[in-house]
Amino acid sequence: MTSLYTLTDLSKGYTRGKESITIFEELTMTIPEGDFMAIMGPSGSGKTTLLNLLGGIDRPTSGSVECQGVRVDKLSEGKLAKWRSQNVGFIFQFYNLMPTLTAAQNVELPLLLTGLSGKQRKERVATALDIVGLADRKGHRPRQLSGGQQQRVAIARAIVADPKVLLCDEPTGDLDRKSADEILETLQLLNTDLGKTIVMVTHDPSAAKYARRELHLDKGRFVEQVQEPAQ
């Protein structure tokens, strides 16, 4: 398996006044293409921080984040924004949809950064909504959708520009069991059928079972557990 991400001696800390806190230090690991990795660990252990570094919305204190030969941590703000738009799909705990836009308009957002025509965008949006099973809800606004449905719209938005990797921060953290399972099944499908590499932060051990492997982040160190996919 070729590796998608290579993290080398990755450290992240914050200085607040004279105090400095280290969240993790000198992490080294690779994430292979096609992986579905669940990151678990106690609150404050740095899971979200790691995801931010992978997604290029935060920068490490030292060390490197390399993705397919690109030093993500070295990119300028403008290049980084472009890199994000082409390589990463984000899925957040609270969906982060634009409340005034319809489902279709929300899904279309990443395509506005491409050169696609209006017609092409429409087709791509329809396909993405179809994949998450919400083709019939394209005209609804977030407020008219359940939490699970909103998260599906967010997934459609994350995949519409066809990025290589999906970064999910507690994607089911705000959902009931049934909706959560549906979301996780969808993610699993995206991994197995569409070959998306997925890194998912979760607190929920049963959610982690959907992944190919679990990684426990604790006190700045990784402990890995490999497992067979559930079901």
Next chain:
Amino acid sequence: MFKQTSAITLMNLRSLPQRAGMSLATVLSIALVVGVLLGFLAMANGFQKTIDGTGSEDVAVILRGGSQFELNSVLSADQFRIIETAPGIAADADGQPLVSAELYVVVDGIKKDLGTEANLPMRGVGLQAPSLRGQFELTAGRMFEPGSNEIIVGEAVLDAFEGFALNQTIRLGTNDWQVVGLFSTGGTVFESELWADIGVVQNLYQRGSSLQSIRARLTSPDAITELEAFADNDPRINELDIFNEQEFYASQSGTLTTVINAVGWPLAIIMAIGAFAGAWNAMYSSVDARMREIATLRAIGFSGGAAAMGTLIESLVLAAVGGLLGAVGTYLLFNGASASTLGSGFTQVVFAFAVTGDSILAGMIMAVMIGFLGGIVPAIRSAYVPLLTVHRSE
């Protein structure tokens, strides 16, 4: 960039109802600024228009030296008789020189709108006076009969003051006057006057045979130099000031127009500062309310510049809507509405508010500037929303 910016702008504008109170306050405060500015400008423009239309190039106004206004001037009947013989003065069909001796007194009228007393000019004139006003026209009734207590009334006076209808008798001071005619002079200041026989006015106001001003129709605008030379060289005439009538009124209007502008602009600018603070505040909270959305768009790959433009355009749109509202409001409320004010001669000049294209443009520029200045810092702020705000739970 265009697609990004328009998407963000559309989103911002669509979310305005969620910030209705503050957005509305911004729009209204900007509308008020523009309204006040336009109101003052309309007043200045209207006044200017009335004064500018008054006075002909080929009429000379003759006053006692140094008196500046008709009210301050005193001339004698002898001086008038000498001026009648001066060169450069045109003659009527019968060969009589076109010269008018005039005496100007102030009476109190009751204004229709407020019911308050206001000064009205009553001009004592001879029968030559109409031929010294280019657009004079008797619109009803007839000319006064010399030697009688009859007046003819300017149409602006009829509109703005009580009791001047045709054939009515009106008491002004201690005298009763019969309204026998109405006249117009094509919108000039003379329409704000009452005209009566000069002999009667001299008599009732104990002026003997004195007058205040002489108007003379010149053979050409340049003939004023001949008249001046004649007046300078004739030892029987004391020093006189001779003005081209058009310049005479233009210089009088200058002062009041300056006053209106000097109050109007500063007031509008002070209010604009208030509106600017309001716009700033509104845009600040608009950005505040959308922090997570902006961060999410940035995480997706939208540029900070597009986020900033979206905020700035929102602010400009609010300002433009406010500006239009103020302009339309002022136009509907004031344009053509008549007002009267103290002319430089300390009497009421009735004029129409004129909301002009230029002043609407000035108002809109002011509105857009408020929008720009109020929006620019929040816009910059929205370009620098920390990306990690994406994780915030609203």
